[in-house]
Amino acid sequence: MFLLTLLACKGDDPAVRTPQATSTDPSLPVATAYRLTDPQLRATIQQVLGVEYTGVLPTDYTLHGYVSVGSATLSLPPYDLELVEAAAWSVAETLLADGATRDLVLGCPLDLLPDGEARACVERWAVATAFSLWHRPIEVTERAVLGDLFDAATAESDRLLASRGVLAFVLQSPWFVYRVEFGEPDPETPGRWRYTDHEMAARLSFLLAGAAPDAERMAAADRGELTSVAGVVAEAERLLDQPGAADPLAGWFAETLDLDRLDAAVKDATLFPEWNDDLKLAMRSEIELLFSDLVVLRDEDFRALLTTDETWVNPSLAAVYGIAAPDPAGTAWATLAPGRGGILARGAVLAGHANATLNSPTRRGKFVRAKLLCQSIPPPPEGVVASLDGVALDTTLRELLARHSEDPACAGCHALMDPIGFGLEQFDPIGRWRELDNGYPIDTTGDLDGTTFEGAEQLAETVAAHPSLASCIALDLWLHGTGQAETGPMLPAIDEIGAEFASSEFSFRSLVLAFVASDGFRRPSPGSAGPPTEACNGRDDDEDGAVDEVLRPCGGSIQACDDGAWPACEPEACGPVEILLQTSAELQGFHAGCDLAADPMSPDCRAAFHRACAATECGVSGYGPVTAGTGAVALACLDERRATVVTTSFTELSIQHGGCHAGARQGPDCNAAISRHCAALGLTTGYGPVENEGDTAVIVCTPGAWVADPTYPVLATYDPVCDGTQQRWGPDCSEAFHGWCQDQGYASGHGPLENFGDAAVAACVDGGE
Amino acid sequence: MAFKAFDRRTFLRGGAFAVGLPLLEAMGPIARAAPPVSPDRFGLWFWGNGVRLDQWLPTGTGPGWSPGAALAPLADLLPYVSPITGCEIKTGTYPHHSGITGVLTGQPYLQLGTTRDTIISTFAGPSVDQTAAAFFEGQAPFHSLEIGISQVPYSDEGSTFNHVSHNGPNSPNTATLDPVALYARLFGGVFDPRRDRVRQSALDAVLDQANALRARLGGSDQARLDQHLESIAILEDRLATGIASCPTGLPPTAPVWAYGLEPITEQNEVMSDLLALALSCDLVRAFTVQFSTAGSGVVVWPAGAVEGLHSLTHFEGLPQPTVAAAVVFEMGCLATLLRKLRDTPEGDGNLLDHVSILATSEHTDGYLHSYPDFPLLLAGGGNGRLKPGTHYRSESSRSTSDAVLTALLGGGVDVPSFGIDAGYSANPITELLA
Structure with missing residues (x-):
C-alpha cells in the first residue's frame, strides 16, 4: 500500500499528495494480533514480575519504517517459539528460585497446604498474574486450565516445578506474546465498532509507556473509562506525565529518522580516524535526548528541533562540533555556536547520509524529502553509474554534481534532492564544520520547492515552514x-x-x-474478526453461551463479575495473617542473639520474630516458628486488628501466675500469665514476652482469638514430638498449634495458653467466621 | 481439561555413530525408517548481491572443468563441487525479489505493499531448505538450523530482504548470529526429564489456547496462528526426542567488531565449525547458512570495500573490481565450510560425501540485476546420489528449479517436483545424478 508521496520528478508540485488508494472504504480491515516487540516483552516482564530478562528474544522486523508495522505480520516460527519458551522458563526459574521465594511470591506456604488449598493458592496467584500479563479479565474456564496444569505438573514433578510450569505457560500464552484485539460493536454508534476498554488500555500503554497496562490503567479499563474520547485523552495525559514517558516516543523518533542507519555507516579510516562506535552512539543519543527533552518533557514547538542550538554531547561528539566537552566523562547538555542549527546539521543526519570519503548532497536532500516531508524519489535508472571513483576532484563536489542538472535523465529527480543537500555542504562526511571543499570556497545556496535559502540555518527554517x-x-x-x-x-x-x-x-x-x-x-473495522473478548458487562460477548464468566484480582483474592459489573474492590488496608519466611541471617539482623540452630524459642529469637513481622507493611507483631528449620523459619505476622502490643512487667505477670517472674522469663507458666493478663485487659489472650529487659516485659494480646483445647494427643498427630511428654512448649508444639488451628479454618494459632495433663489450650487467629 | 499422558521417552545419543543403533519403540510419535549408514542431509548456502558473470563462469564442462577467478578459492575442492550454469529464473523479473523467491521457492514473491521507491514482499511458500526439513522431520532433534554470518542490518523491503529461510509468507526463520547462543542451543541442553515433562504440559496448554484463539481470528491472522501451532508441535517433538549427547569442545567466543569492521572471516570460521559438529552428531538434517541477505549492505572489507556491497553493485565503476573481489571472498567463506566437512570423517568417507549443498544468490549480476545464467553451485556427494565435480551448462536456459530439484534429490529428499507454474520442475539434471 502506498505510504509516501512518490514524486514524479517532472516538475509536479511535490507538496501535493496524490495517494493511490486502492480502497474507498474508510474502515480498513486490521490485524487482530500484534506480536509484542523485544522491548515490549522485556518491559512488561519487568513491570509485572520484577524480573529483568537479558536473554535472546525473537528478532523484530521493520516494515514501512516501524517494527510495530512489522509486528502485525509476524508469527512465531520454530526458532522464535523456542526463544520464547526458553525466556518463559528462565523468568519462571528466576522469580520462583526456590520454595521459600515461591511462597513469598504466591503468598502462601505452598508445601504445607493440602492439595485443594495448594491448587486454590496457585489459581489465585496465576489468575492475578495472567490478568496483568494478558491485560484482560480472565475467564472462569481459564482459571481451571491454570489449576489443571498445576495439578498435572505436580503429578509429574513437585509443587515448585509445577508452579514454574504455570508461570511459564502464562508467559508463552498467545495472549501474552501477541496483543490481541477483537473490538466490539459500539452501542452508542450502531454499525461501527470500537476497541474495548481493556484493548484501549493496552493500545495506550504499549504506545506511550512501552509496556502492558499497569494496575492503574487496568482499573480505569475495569471502570469502563477507556471507550470514551475523554477517558482516552485523560489516560494518555496521565501516561505522558509519567517519569520515563519520553523513552518510547524517542524510540519512535529514532525509527522515524532511521537512526539505525548510523550503525552500518562506514567512513574512510584515513580521513576520519575518529569514526568509531562511541561516536556513532553519541550521535544517535544526541537526537534522542534533544527530542525527549525539548519536545516531550518541555513540550516546546516541535519545529524547534530543526532550529535549536542546544545539544547533548560526549567528548568525542563535542570534538566533532568543535566545542569544549561539558562533561569529560559522559554526555551532557551544551549549546552550539550560531550557524549550525538543529537536527539537520547534526552528526546523525550529516554522517548517516554521506559517503565514506565524500559528502552526498543527494542523500541528505533525499533524507529531508523522505523523512520530514514524506515524499519519495524514484531510484536512478538502471545502468547509471553514480560513482565518483576516479573522477579528478579539482573542484567542489557541488561543481561535480552539476552534471546531475545537465543530463536530462538525472535532472528531474536530482533537482528535488541536490539543492536541499547543498545547504549542508558546510559540513563534512562526519559532520565537522569546514570552510573549504577540496580547497575551494563553498556555495551553500539552495532551493526547496521554490523557496531559496543559504546555509543550514535558512534550510532548517525553510523545512520548518514547509506545508507538508x-x-x-x-x-x-x-x-x-x-x-x-x-x-x-x-x-x-x-x-x-x-x-x-x-x-x-x-x-x-x-x-x-x-x-x-x-x-x-479507537476503532477497528466492523467485525473484522471476533467475536469480542468476554467482558464484565452483562452480555455474552464471546458468544459461548455464558454471560460474564470472567474474573479479576482484587487485593489478595479473586473477584467474579456480578450482574454485569465488578463488585467494589477496596481491599482492606491489610490482608489476612501473613506467613513470613525469614532466614537465619535475616533474623540476626533483627536480633543478633537469635541463633535458630541453638534455640528458636529463645527470648532473643522471639524478639527477632516480633521485630521481623513489625517491619512488614501490615504487621505489628508476630510469633513462630510456624514452620521450623535451622536455616529459615516461617512466622505468623499479625496486623493491628489482630494484635495489640502491651508493655507490662514481670512483677505484674507474676500476679497472674507465680511461675512467671524475672528469674523465669518465658515458658508455659509465662504463657499462662500473659494469656490471663490480656484477658484481664479485655483483650482475650496473648503471647510473649516479645521484648524483655530488667523487669519490663512486652507482651502481645490477640483480641478476638478463638480459644480452644486440641489436647496433646491430637497435637501429636501434627508433630509427634508435641505429645505432652517429650514437649509441652517449644518449636514442635508451635508448629502443631499452628497446623491444628489451620485445620479448624483459621489462618494460624499459638499456644499453649494453659496446659494440664492432656489439656493444651490454643489461641486460633484470623478465621472461623 | 485432559492432558496428554506422558508416554514419551527420552534417550541419549552416544555421539556420531549412535544413529545406527536400533531405536526404542517407546520413542512415541516419531516414526523412523532404518537410517542409512550415514544420514542424508540437505544444506543451503546463500550469499546476497550475485556475481560478476565474466569472472564467475568456469571453463570446460563435465568433469574436466576449471574455475574462473570467482571460484578460485574452491581449487582444492573441485572434486566435490559442480557448477551449474546457463539456468535462469522463470518466475519474474523484479530486481532482487523475483530472484531470491524464484530460486528458493520456485514461485513468484508475494507482494505485501510498496515502500519508498520499491516493493515489500515475502515468500509465497517454503524455501527449499524447509522443503528438506519437512521431509526429514522427526529424523533428528532439530527441525532445521539457520546460521547467519554477516550481521549487517536488513533493509525494509519485507521478509524477502530480511531472511533467507522461510516456512511460508511472513514466517521467516531468523538466522542465529551469535555462536555462543548457537552452541548453547545445540549442545547446552540440560537433561532433566521431570522438567521436560512439565515443559510438555505447559506447551500442551499453550497449544489448546492457541487453537481456541485461532478459531476467532481472521484469515491472515489465522495463518499466523497455524505457524505458531506448527512451531509448538516441532518443539514438543524435540522434547520427546530428548537431548543429544555430543562430544564437544569448549564453548566458542563471539568474534567482536574492531575499528568498525565486521569480523566476517572469524564468524564464518566459528559458525562453520559448529555446523560441522552439529552434522557429525546428527543433530539436524536440513540447514541454511545465510552468508548475507538479498541486497545485503555487508561491507566486505577483507576484499577492499569501504561501502556496503549492495551499494557497490549499483555505483562502482565497471568492471566493478571491488564487487568481483567480494565474490571471491564469499566463495572463500563457502570453501571454509566445505573443507571442514571434507575433513570430518564419517562412516565410509567424510561429511561432505554425505550431504548435498546448494549455494546460490538472488541474481546473476548486481549491476544489471540480471537473471539469465544464474549462479548455482552444487557441493557434496549426497551419500552417493550425486556426481560431484562436474560442470553442467544448460544451452537451453533451463529453469533454476531443475537445479534445485537436483540438489534436493541429491540430499535424499525424495520429492517428485519443485516449484509451481512457471517455476515448476519435475526434471532434475540427470547429468549430475549418479
Whole structure:
C-alpha cells in the first residue's frame, strides 16, 4: 500500500499528495494480533514480575519504517517459539528460585497446604498474574486450565516445578506474546465498532509507556473509562506525565529518522580516524535526548528541533562540533555556536547520509524529502553509474554534481534532492564544520520547492515552514501507533490530525492526544474478526453461551463479575495473617542473639520474630516458628486488628501466675500469665514476652482469638514430638498449634495458653467466621 | 481439561555413530525408517548481491572443468563441487525479489505493499531448505538450523530482504548470529526429564489456547496462528526426542567488531565449525547458512570495500573490481565450510560425501540485476546420489528449479517436483545424478 508521496520528478508540485488508494472504504480491515516487540516483552516482564530478562528474544522486523508495522505480520516460527519458551522458563526459574521465594511470591506456604488449598493458592496467584500479563479479565474456564496444569505438573514433578510450569505457560500464552484485539460493536454508534476498554488500555500503554497496562490503567479499563474520547485523552495525559514517558516516543523518533542507519555507516579510516562506535552512539543519543527533552518533557514547538542550538554531547561528539566537552566523562547538555542549527546539521543526519570519503548532497536532500516531508524519489535508472571513483576532484563536489542538472535523465529527480543537500555542504562526511571543499570556497545556496535559502540555518527554517511537515509527522505517528500499513483511505483523517498539530503551534503533546482520540486509534473495522473478548458487562460477548464468566484480582483474592459489573474492590488496608519466611541471617539482623540452630524459642529469637513481622507493611507483631528449620523459619505476622502490643512487667505477670517472674522469663507458666493478663485487659489472650529487659516485659494480646483445647494427643498427630511428654512448649508444639488451628479454618494459632495433663489450650487467629 | 499422558521417552545419543543403533519403540510419535549408514542431509548456502558473470563462469564442462577467478578459492575442492550454469529464473523479473523467491521457492514473491521507491514482499511458500526439513522431520532433534554470518542490518523491503529461510509468507526463520547462543542451543541442553515433562504440559496448554484463539481470528491472522501451532508441535517433538549427547569442545567466543569492521572471516570460521559438529552428531538434517541477505549492505572489507556491497553493485565503476573481489571472498567463506566437512570423517568417507549443498544468490549480476545464467553451485556427494565435480551448462536456459530439484534429490529428499507454474520442475539434471 502506498505510504509516501512518490514524486514524479517532472516538475509536479511535490507538496501535493496524490495517494493511490486502492480502497474507498474508510474502515480498513486490521490485524487482530500484534506480536509484542523485544522491548515490549522485556518491559512488561519487568513491570509485572520484577524480573529483568537479558536473554535472546525473537528478532523484530521493520516494515514501512516501524517494527510495530512489522509486528502485525509476524508469527512465531520454530526458532522464535523456542526463544520464547526458553525466556518463559528462565523468568519462571528466576522469580520462583526456590520454595521459600515461591511462597513469598504466591503468598502462601505452598508445601504445607493440602492439595485443594495448594491448587486454590496457585489459581489465585496465576489468575492475578495472567490478568496483568494478558491485560484482560480472565475467564472462569481459564482459571481451571491454570489449576489443571498445576495439578498435572505436580503429578509429574513437585509443587515448585509445577508452579514454574504455570508461570511459564502464562508467559508463552498467545495472549501474552501477541496483543490481541477483537473490538466490539459500539452501542452508542450502531454499525461501527470500537476497541474495548481493556484493548484501549493496552493500545495506550504499549504506545506511550512501552509496556502492558499497569494496575492503574487496568482499573480505569475495569471502570469502563477507556471507550470514551475523554477517558482516552485523560489516560494518555496521565501516561505522558509519567517519569520515563519520553523513552518510547524517542524510540519512535529514532525509527522515524532511521537512526539505525548510523550503525552500518562506514567512513574512510584515513580521513576520519575518529569514526568509531562511541561516536556513532553519541550521535544517535544526541537526537534522542534533544527530542525527549525539548519536545516531550518541555513540550516546546516541535519545529524547534530543526532550529535549536542546544545539544547533548560526549567528548568525542563535542570534538566533532568543535566545542569544549561539558562533561569529560559522559554526555551532557551544551549549546552550539550560531550557524549550525538543529537536527539537520547534526552528526546523525550529516554522517548517516554521506559517503565514506565524500559528502552526498543527494542523500541528505533525499533524507529531508523522505523523512520530514514524506515524499519519495524514484531510484536512478538502471545502468547509471553514480560513482565518483576516479573522477579528478579539482573542484567542489557541488561543481561535480552539476552534471546531475545537465543530463536530462538525472535532472528531474536530482533537482528535488541536490539543492536541499547543498545547504549542508558546510559540513563534512562526519559532520565537522569546514570552510573549504577540496580547497575551494563553498556555495551553500539552495532551493526547496521554490523557496531559496543559504546555509543550514535558512534550510532548517525553510523545512520548518514547509506545508507538508505537520501531516508527515502525523503520518509517521499514525503508522507507528496503529501498526497499520494500509494508510491510503485514512489519509484525509491523518491530514486532519496533522492540521491539529499545526494549529497547536506544533505541540507534540497535542499531536499525540489528537491521534489517540481519533477514530483511527479507537476503532477497528466492523467485525473484522471476533467475536469480542468476554467482558464484565452483562452480555455474552464471546458468544459461548455464558454471560460474564470472567474474573479479576482484587487485593489478595479473586473477584467474579456480578450482574454485569465488578463488585467494589477496596481491599482492606491489610490482608489476612501473613506467613513470613525469614532466614537465619535475616533474623540476626533483627536480633543478633537469635541463633535458630541453638534455640528458636529463645527470648532473643522471639524478639527477632516480633521485630521481623513489625517491619512488614501490615504487621505489628508476630510469633513462630510456624514452620521450623535451622536455616529459615516461617512466622505468623499479625496486623493491628489482630494484635495489640502491651508493655507490662514481670512483677505484674507474676500476679497472674507465680511461675512467671524475672528469674523465669518465658515458658508455659509465662504463657499462662500473659494469656490471663490480656484477658484481664479485655483483650482475650496473648503471647510473649516479645521484648524483655530488667523487669519490663512486652507482651502481645490477640483480641478476638478463638480459644480452644486440641489436647496433646491430637497435637501429636501434627508433630509427634508435641505429645505432652517429650514437649509441652517449644518449636514442635508451635508448629502443631499452628497446623491444628489451620485445620479448624483459621489462618494460624499459638499456644499453649494453659496446659494440664492432656489439656493444651490454643489461641486460633484470623478465621472461623 | 485432559492432558496428554506422558508416554514419551527420552534417550541419549552416544555421539556420531549412535544413529545406527536400533531405536526404542517407546520413542512415541516419531516414526523412523532404518537410517542409512550415514544420514542424508540437505544444506543451503546463500550469499546476497550475485556475481560478476565474466569472472564467475568456469571453463570446460563435465568433469574436466576449471574455475574462473570467482571460484578460485574452491581449487582444492573441485572434486566435490559442480557448477551449474546457463539456468535462469522463470518466475519474474523484479530486481532482487523475483530472484531470491524464484530460486528458493520456485514461485513468484508475494507482494505485501510498496515502500519508498520499491516493493515489500515475502515468500509465497517454503524455501527449499524447509522443503528438506519437512521431509526429514522427526529424523533428528532439530527441525532445521539457520546460521547467519554477516550481521549487517536488513533493509525494509519485507521478509524477502530480511531472511533467507522461510516456512511460508511472513514466517521467516531468523538466522542465529551469535555462536555462543548457537552452541548453547545445540549442545547446552540440560537433561532433566521431570522438567521436560512439565515443559510438555505447559506447551500442551499453550497449544489448546492457541487453537481456541485461532478459531476467532481472521484469515491472515489465522495463518499466523497455524505457524505458531506448527512451531509448538516441532518443539514438543524435540522434547520427546530428548537431548543429544555430543562430544564437544569448549564453548566458542563471539568474534567482536574492531575499528568498525565486521569480523566476517572469524564468524564464518566459528559458525562453520559448529555446523560441522552439529552434522557429525546428527543433530539436524536440513540447514541454511545465510552468508548475507538479498541486497545485503555487508561491507566486505577483507576484499577492499569501504561501502556496503549492495551499494557497490549499483555505483562502482565497471568492471566493478571491488564487487568481483567480494565474490571471491564469499566463495572463500563457502570453501571454509566445505573443507571442514571434507575433513570430518564419517562412516565410509567424510561429511561432505554425505550431504548435498546448494549455494546460490538472488541474481546473476548486481549491476544489471540480471537473471539469465544464474549462479548455482552444487557441493557434496549426497551419500552417493550425486556426481560431484562436474560442470553442467544448460544451452537451453533451463529453469533454476531443475537445479534445485537436483540438489534436493541429491540430499535424499525424495520429492517428485519443485516449484509451481512457471517455476515448476519435475526434471532434475540427470547429468549430475549418479
